[in-house]
Amino acid sequence: MISVAPFLIFLVGAALAMVARGRLRDVIAVATPVVGAINLWALDGSAPMTVMLFGHGLILVEVDRLSMLFGWLFHLAVFVALVYNLYRPTKLEQVSILTYGASTMGAIFAGDLLTLLLFWEGLGLTSVFLVLARGTLRAERAAVRYLMLQVLSGVLLMCGIIVLINQGRSLAITPLELEGLAAWLIFLSLGIKAGFPLLHNWITDTYPEATETGTVIMSALTTKTSIYCLASLFPGTELLIYIGATMTVFPIFYAVLEDDLRRVLSYSLINQLGFMITGIGIGTELAINGAVAHAFAHVMYKSLLFMSMGAVLYRTGKIGASELGGLYRTMPKTTIMCIIGAASISAFPLFSGFVSKAMVMSAALQGGYDWVWLALLFASAGVLHHAGIKIPFFAFFGHDSGQRPKEAPKPMLIAMFIASVMCIGIGIFPGLLYDMLPYPVTYEPYTFEHVLTQLQLLLFAALCFVVLRVTKLEPHERPGVNLDIEWTYRWLLPRAGRCGYAILERIIHPLRQLSQIGMQSSVWLVKLWHGPGGLFARDPLISSASLAVVVIFTLVLLIDLIQGF
Numbered sequence: 001m002i003s004v005a006p007f008l009i010f011l012v013g014a015a016l017a018m019v020a021r022g023r024l025r026d027v028i029a030v031a032t033p034v035v036g037a038i039n040l041w042a043l044d045g046s047a048p049m050t051v052m053l054f055g056h057g058l059i060l061v062e063v064d065r066l067s068m069l070f071g072w073l074f075h076l077a078v079f080v081a082l083v084y085n086l087y088r089p090t091k092l093e094q095v096s097i098l099t100y101g102a103s104t105m106g107a108i109f110a111g112d113l114l115t116l117l118l119f120w121e122g123l124g125l126t127s128v129f130l131v132l133a134r135g136t137l138r139a140e141r142a143a144v145r146y147l148m149l150q151v152l153s154g155v156l157l158m159c160g161i162i163v164l165i166n167q168g169r170s171l172a173i174t175p176l177e178l179e180g181l182a183a184w185l186i187f188l189s190l191g192i193k194a195g196f197p198l199l200h201n202w203i204t205d206t207y208p209e210a211t212e213t214g215t216v217i218m219s220a221l222t223t224k225t226s227i228y229c230l231a232s233l234f235p236g237t238e239l240l241i242y243i244g245a246t247m248t249v250f251p252i253f254y255a256v257l258e259d260d261l262r263r264v265l266s267y268s269l270i271n272q273l274g275f276m277i278t279g280i281g282i283g284t285e286l287a288i289n290g291a292v293a294h295a296f297a298h299v300m301y302k303s304l305l306f307m308s309m310g311a312v313l314y315r316t317g318k319i320g321a322s323e324l325g326g327l328y329r330t331m332p333k334t335t336i337m338c339i340i341g342a343a344s345i346s347a348f349p350l351f352s353g354f355v356s357k358a359m360v361m362s363a364a365l366q367g368g369y370d371w372v373w374l375a376l377l378f379a380s381a382g383v384l385h386h387a388g389i390k391i392p393f394f395a396f397f398g399h400d401s402g403q404r405p406k407e408a409p410k411p412m413l414i415a416m417f418i419a420s421v422m423c424i425g426i427g428i429f430p431g432l433l434y435d436m437l438p439y440p441v442t443y444e445p446y447t448f449e450h451v452l453t454q455l456q457l458l459l460f461a462a463l464c465f466v467v468l469r470v471t472k473l474e475p476h477e478r479p480g481v482n483l484d485i486e487w488t489y490r491w492l493l494p495r496a497g498r499c500g501y502a503i504l505e506r507i508i509h510p511l512r513q514l515s516q517i518g519m520q521s522s523v524w525l526v527k528l529w530h531g532p533g534g535l536f537a538r539d540p541l542i543s544s545a546s547l548a549v550v551v552i553f554t555l556v557l558l559i560d561l562i563q564g565f
Contacts, residue, residue, distance in 0.1 A: 003042035005049055005061045006071060006109055007119070009035055010078075010102035014095050026086060029094040033079040033101065040071050048111055058118075059111025062173075065438045066292065070108045070228045072436070073296050074101065076422075077220035077303060084307055084415035085213040087314070087408075096129040097217055104221045108228050113161050113171040113186075116229070120157055123193070123222050124150025130214030131206055142209040149202045153192040160185030178237050187234060193226035194277065195270050197246050201484065203270060204254075208262040208319075212310030215262060219269055219306050220299045227276050227295050236283025241364075244281055245375040247274030252382035254484055259320045261309050261391055265302070268345065268387040271379055272298050278376065279360040282367050285439040290359025293433055297344070297352035297426055304341035304419035305391060308334050311408035311416075312395055318403075321390070326400035334408045335396040337416040344423040346388030347380060347454060352423045354454065355430035355445040362443065381461040388458075389465050 013032030017025050049061040078101040085093055103126055106119030124147055131143040163182035164171060176183045192199045203223070207215050234240060251267035258264045272294070279291030311334050312327065313319045328335040340351070347353035357380065364373040407413070426433050434441040 003039050005106075006036055006040055006043065007102040007106040009039050010098050010105060014098035014102065017091065017094050017098060025091065025094065026089050029089070029098065030079070030082045030086070032098055033075045033082065036101075036105075037072070037075045037079075040068070040075060044068055050111075057112075058115045059172075060106070060115055061109045062111030063109065065436070066228065066231060067108050069292060069296065069436045069438070070224065071105065073224070073299055074104050074108070074221060077217065077299050080303060080415045080418055081213055081217040081220070083418070084216060084310075084412055086411035090133065092129055092133050093211060093213055096126055096133070097213070099126040100130070100217065100221060102126075104225050107225050110173065112173060113157075113164070116173065117154065117157055117161060120189075121151070121154040123225060124154070127214075127218055127222060130218060131210045133211050133214060134209055136209070139209040142206050146202050146206040149192055149199075153189045156185050156189035156192070160189065173232050175235055176233050178234065178239060187237075190226050190229050190233070191243075193222055194230060195223055195247065195273050196243055197250065200247070200270050204263055204266040204484075207266045207269070207306075208260050212307075212314055215310060216303050216306045219265075219302050223269070223273055224295050224299060227273070227280070227291070230277065231280050231288060231291060235280055235288060237281055240277050240281025241369060241372055242281075244274045244276070244278030245372045247271065247277060248379035249274075249375055249382075252379065252386060255382075255386035255390075259322055261319050261321055261324070261395060262306065262313070264321075264386055264390060265305055265309065268305075268383065269298075269302055271383060272302070272345070274379065275357055275360050275376065278372065279363060282360075282363050282369070284363055284367060286359060286366065286443060287363035289434075289437040289439050289441055289443070290356060290361075290363055292437055293359060294353075294356040296433060296436075297356040297423075300419050300422040300426070301341045301344035301352060304337060304416055304423060305345065305387070307412060307416050307419065308338035308341060308408075309391070309395065311412045312405075314412075315405035315408065316403055321394035321398075324395045324401055324403070325398035326396070327403065327405065328396040330404045331396070331407050333413055334416070335392065337413075337420045338392045338396065340420045340423055342388045342392050344427070346384040346458060348458065349446070349451050349454065350424070350427045352426035352433075354427055355433070356426075358445055358450060358454070359443055377457070381457055381464075384458055384461040385465050389462065 010032060013028060013035070016028045017032075020028050043061070043063060048059050048063075050057050050059050052058070078097060081097055082094065085097070100123070103119045103122030107116055107123065110116040110119060128143050128147050128150070131139050131146060160182045161171065163180075163185065167182065169182070176186065178184065178187060188199075192202075195203050207218060210218055230240065248271050251270045255264045255267035255271075258267065276291040276294050276298070279287040279294070281287075309319060311331070312324065315331070316324065316327070318324060344351040344353045347357050361373055361376050361380075364370075364376060408416070430445055434443075
């Protein structure tokens with residue numbers, strides 16, 4: 001069976017959607033990932049596809065078990081997002097999603113770093129329109145900040161590739177040792193898109209400002225593409241263990257304080273990425289399998305949670321925990337599917353998170369990383385608090401906000417239902433996912449010890465939530481924006497810039513006044529020299545001396561001004 005490069009299917013679909021109208025455009029958009037999946041099935045086991053560009057052989061497609069798993073995952077994510085988008089389809093969003101999907105397909109199937117670079121930049125350039133489509137001033141500003149960081153990531157990757165070329169090293173996508181300038185540049189490039197600590201702010205800044213559909217698909221593709229690249233280029237890099245462990249812990253504290261529920265989910269997303277990065281850092285077969293399995297499960301349940309919050313935002317126009325509550329009365333289907341997503345991210349038995357997250361934690365224990373395991377355990381309890389309980393509780397239960405919106409539109413419900421089936425199906429039949437993983441799986445999630453330990457953890461985490469609510473020790477939800485590392489460029493830098501400008505103005509102002517006096521004096525002297533009947537014009541000697549004085553005085557003023565600047 002003939003197959004083509006997966007990204008071409010999405011580019012063709014985007015081109016057709018661009019010229020089509022109405023229902024035909026909707027059909028083309030939704031059909032594109034279906035056709036892509038058929039092509040992907042034919043692609044499995046095929047030889048690499050190469051092309052020559054500027055004297056370099058680019059490997060456009062190279063297939064292995066890892067890339068195939070992410071390929072299936074991204075096709076499913078794009079399909080669900082496009083179905084969800086049918087509640088209010090727009091050409092801009094549909095074309096953006098398809099070109100965004102093309103970029104991810106090109107990145108995960110790239111066989112060399114130059115090919116990866118071509119699609120790496122495409123991730124940011126295509127997805128930014130999903131933020132701009134929101135049409136608000138906050139969305140536009142977030143889009144600019146988002147694009148700057150995405151471009152920076154691409155520049156770092158490009159610089160790393162240039163260093164490799166100058167060193168005469170191979171550009172094949174094979175594991176790199178984290179030593180030397182090239183490896184560090186590539187590592188930091190991937191770290192931006194993976195949301196490393198201090199580089200994570202674009203996630204919490206951008207995702208809450210995108211459209212309802214934009215947030216869903218962006219949560220699925222960019223960060224997971226980086227997870228794929230880290231698993232391909234830096235497996236077993238010990239630094240990743242501690243980076244990942246940090247990522248699992250620190251977002252919990254911000255998520256507890258946050259009022260915007262989509263921003264809560266964005267912090268939760270960073271928390272879940274930490275589990276995957278920790279697994280990649282450990283680098284054993286069990287750990288890599290766990291990281292990849294968790295990426296697959298995460299895309300499904302995180303998309304489900306973002307879709308449910310998108311439905312709430314669409315129907316009520318609000319997304320703050322302090323503004324919502326009691327919506328279960330008129331949105332029961334959305335409520336049920338949100339609870340399924342919450343149970344999955346909290347790793348309840350029989351849900352997808354239970355069969356994937358535990359693989360990483362078991363790998364940490366087997367590798368002797370006891371303190372890392374404790375951090376992951378703490379993070380697991382925190383996830384139940386801020387995502388497993390807070391999201392459904394404040395949106396659908398909690399206090400009665402008095403709002404009685406309609407149930408979510410049918411396209412939204414269908415998309416949420418597909419994601420819900422995946423969350424439950426993977427939880428009940430984990431072998432379906434395990435069979436797709438890069439290495440053979442011997443791990444058994446449903447042991448008595450594991451089930452009992454997890455239920456105890458969930459029970460005590462839920463008890464803590466109840467105690468904090470009853471004793472009123474839990475921070476109250478308040479409208480506003482909580483800044484973490486964003487404080488440096490959204491609060492500190494603007495004020496530092498204004499302060500610096502004021503100091504500079506104080507220095508320049510006297511010089512400007514002095515220069516004006518000097519220029520006026522020069523003009524006066526010139527008039528005396530040239531003016532009819534002037535004093536200096538009567539004597540050639542005095543005239544020449546005055547001219548010299550004017551020139552010297554002007555030069556001194558210019559030198560002082562240059563030194564002042």
